[in-house]
Amino acid sequence: MSAGAEVLVERDADSLAGAVADQLVSTLAALQAQGHIPSVVLTGGTIADKVHREVAERSGDRVDWSRVELFWGDERFVAADSSDRNEGQARRALLDHVDVDPARVHAMGADDGSGGLDAAADAYADVVRDRVFDIVMLGVGPDGHVASLFPGKPSLSVLDRDTIAEADSPKPPPARISLSFAALNRGREIWLLVSGDGKADAVARALRDGDLTETPAAGVRGTEQTLWMLDEGAASRLPPT
């Protein structure tokens, strides 16, 4: 198993989302109790959406959302009002229901007809420059992708820039912006959130220290913790412990 990775298994997607939400709320509350302004990287996808909804339900007054810095690990490069945007998904499920400070919500650029994909990726590199994230949450695709870092793509070897532009994503929509491994791996805690047996092979490959070109999820590592939070389906190909 991948060195330093921890694995937590919940029964199904709902209990996984609840467990992740509880852990996020308590981690943010603990960081704020130390006087720190936590930074969190959000992602898109179905399990992220469930997690965001649970966090909105469970955080109550334990987290001061106006003192949390929010970033995205990747974004679909579509019009700002497209329902495809990861930003819009997170807003509808979580950010619209808690008291965030708009100045601390750092969304990636949208396709507004001005600068284009490369310029939007470069602009976000300026936003995250030198930033150390407290918590990076990532979904994992059945092909082992994380954020918008897909198997076999040149973006996997980008280590000298914090963002990449992906013009030909195998998961629609095709145009995306993503943090690179260089930026993601500045995360103190990286949480990989995975549900369903369709992802069990990718999870098993990543945790066996698979090749990141084939399984990008194998390439993320938090500086303090790499935590795989799975449901039983996603964990079903792991060796028995």
Ligand SMILES: O=C(O)[C@H](O)[C@@H](O)[C@H](O)[C@H](O)COP(=O)(O)O
């Ligand atoms: O924009 C996106 O699509 C993502 O950020 C992507 O990396 C996602 O997190 C995974 O594909 C898992 O998505 P699911 O949970 O829907 O399988």
